[in-house]
């Protein structure tokens with residue numbers, strides 16, 4: 548089915564990039580229903596300010612909760628709470644709790660148990676890492692709503708509040724480096740998610756065999772195409788043998804050796820059952 552995607556940002560023009568390539572085609576074909584929104588259109592002051600100085604001091608600015616809440620209430624179809632003036636003494640219960648997406652105990656969604664309610668996603672360099680597993684799960688959602696933070700971040704009560712309202716809220720980092728804002732991270736996550744939607748790719752087989760998919764998290768084996776000899780360099784002879792069994796074994800051995808060399812963390816994470824008898828010799 549088709550997926551609704553809403554993206555909120557102070558740089559909505561950035562997402563023109565989504566009209567390029569397979570993603571653009573998927574929008575044209577009606578597979579993806581994408582709407583970008585300018586966060587500043589939910590401000591009421593002349594300066595359209597979306598940020599303020601951090602409570603407790605320090606450098607940089609923090610995105611204000613009021614503006615985000617007006618925007619997210621609108622996009623989620625929520626009524627703003629009728630009692631807006633909560634007591635100043637009311638302590639926010641878990642704004643300082645570690646970020647948890649609360650998905651670890653749940654089985655990954657399949658097309659049979661698609662995520663029916665909107666998923667609200669905030670890119671955040673201090674959040675858990677976004678992985679292929681998350682991409683697979685989110686490719687079954689019917690509605691994704693991304694909130695791009697800028698500056699030094701956003702008020703921690705925003706995700707907390709919507710989580711308390713029963714919204715499926717996720718915060719993800721795309722890697723251990725710092726970007727200027729969430730826009731690039733959202734485009735990375737969107738590309739990883741949407742290419743897994745049935746009908747998005749021309750050739751769905753190309754998904755099944757890739758790195759980070761399936762029970763084995765091995766990196767892919769090296770690939771070669773013609774010519775057989777290029778600038779004096781040949782290709783591994785077994786690949787031209789026509790013996791599919793030998794080719795598969797060679798590729799798997801090579802994938803294990805390569806993964807062990809560049810990403811030993813992936814080998815350590817692997818389910819032992821995913822390694823066969825012949826693998827153990829590698």
Ligand code: ADE
Nearest residue numbers: 670671672720721726732
């Ligand atoms: N915002 C800034 N840096 C980020 C990162 N690495 N991942 C997600 N969002 C970010």
